[in-house]
Amino acid sequence: MKNVLELFVSFLKIGALMFGSGYTMLPLLLREVVERRAWITEDELMDAYALSQCVPGVIAVNTAAFVGQKRGGWGGAAAAVLGVIAAPVVAILLVATVLMQFWNSPTMVSIFNGVRVAVAAVITNAVIQLVRSNVKNWLGIALCAAGFVIIALLHLSPVFVVLLAIIVGFVLWGVRR
Amino acid sequence: MTYLLLFWEFFQTGLFAVGGGYSTLPFLQKIMERYPAWFGSLQLADIAAIAEATPGPVGVNAATFAGYSAAGMPGAILATFALVLPSFILVSLLARALEKHRQNLLVDSLFSTLRPAVTGLIAAAAWSVIQAALLKGTLAGGLIQAFEWKNVALFAVLLGLLFVPKVKKLHPVFFFLAGGIAGWLMGIFI
Numbered sequence: 001m002k003n004v005l006e007l008f009v010s011f012l013k014i015g016a017l018m019f020g021s022g023y024t025m026l027p028l029l030l031r032e033v034v035e036r037r038a039w040i041t042e043d044e045l046m047d048a049y050a051l052s053q054c055v056p057g058v059i060a061v062n063t064a065a066f067v068g069q070k071r072g073g074w075g076g077a078a079a080a081v082l083g084v085i086a087a088p089v090v091a092i093l094l095v096a097t098v099l100m101q102f103w104n105s106p107t108m109v110s111i112f113n114g115v116r117v118a119v120a121a122v123i124t125n126a127v128i129q130l131v132r133s134n135v136k137n138w139l140g141i142a143l144c145a146a147g148f149v150i151i152a153l154l155h156l157s158p159v160f161v162v163l164l165a166i167i168v169g170f171v172l173w174g175v176r177r
Numbered sequence: 178m179t180y181l182l183l184f185w186e187f188f189q190t191g192l193f194a195v196g197g198g199y200s201t202l203p204f205l206q207k208i209m210e211r212y213p214a215w216f217g218s219l220q221l222a223d224i225a226a227i228a229e230a231t232p233g234p235v236g237v238n239a240a241t242f243a244g245y246s247a248a249g250m251p252g253a254i255l256a257t258f259a260l261v262l263p264s265f266i267l268v269s270l271l272a273r274a275l276e277k278h279r280q281n282l283l284v285d286s287l288f289s290t291l292r293p294a295v296t297g298l299i300a301a302a303a304w305s306v307i308q309a310a311l312l313k314g315t316l317a318g319g320l321i322q323a324f325e326w327k328n329v330a331l332f333a334v335l336l337g338l339l340f341v342p343k344v345k346k347l348h349p350v351f352f353f354l355a356g357g358i359a360g361w362l363m364g365i366f367i
Contacts, residue, residue: 015232015233015234016232017232018233018234047275048272051271051272051275054195054287054291055195055264055271056191056195057195057236057260057267058191058194058201058260060233060234061261061265062268065264065265065272066268069268069269069272077265078265081261084233085233085257087232087233088232088234088238089241091232092233092242092253093241093245093253096242096245109364110360110361110364110365111358111360111361112357113328113360113364114331114356114359114360114361115226115230115353115357115360116220116222116223116226116306116310116356117310117328117331117359118226118331118335118355118357119226119306119310120222120310120332121335121339121352122335122353123199123225123303123307124303124307125336125339125340125345126199126299127296131300134292134296135293136293139293143293143294143297144297146294147294147295147297147301148297148300148301148304150297150301151203151297152305158200158203158204158207159193162193162291162295162298164294165291165293165295166287166290166291169288170283170287172286172290173283176286
């Protein structure tokens, strides 16, 4: 029980302090889960993190479930997942209940016009980083382009991109074997 | 019925959105196209901005926010729960199984094709956010009329700053803050 409670508290802190994508979670995880609690090693954390990026779902939630499961079984996984989403849910509810009331005022429209541009810039930068680390060969370029075309030009569901990658992954496995 | 649909849509998102963070956005975009009533006048970029500016993973933030817009407090809880449920089950099972098959060639092959494909998927989501931020008309209506040029200028400045060594280490929140202030000033003076 103490174990489960500790998992909840640790991931509550991580969820409250991380912003944006799962990438911002890594330094927090290192400090809390590896150095402070010594639940898993740094290598194990990197494995969990890599896996979390490749399976469906939000990276932070995946990583929480992975560490929780490893440390405390199903109860541990549940505690870690609930911990990591608790603060974000409360924060969003506060924003939604307060902000929604003056959403359409001219000042808010101007501010959000600017914020929207900033989000576009930050996402563009993130995509550049992602392409650099994830697209390494011709197959990667082809798959990346296919993913872009399927969504941006053909307007199909992202499910098709994932399925395509899985099929190609099986073919690649057949070739390499 | 709304609750059931909310659960189903976000469960699917949790089940298929590979790559975390912004990979939820294309799914959210699809949901917005299918159920415009859930979101009122909100755009995808608004939800992305709010998600980025509040603590927690973007995907969870987006689900909570969309659930709240669609069906109030219960909707917020339900959408968030539906989003994380597949992760909880899948990752738990995987964490147990992977201990045994760490060096497996199939696992490695699947990961190596998923990563670039998902990158393309995220790039497409980014493209739609860029369009929403920089265009005021369609590209077919003439190139000069299509762009909101003050936004293009702000975009160029911010993106440039993201490549300056010390500045790029700043938390994204500072860039949103800067964008918000710039937008507010542009609203007053331009």
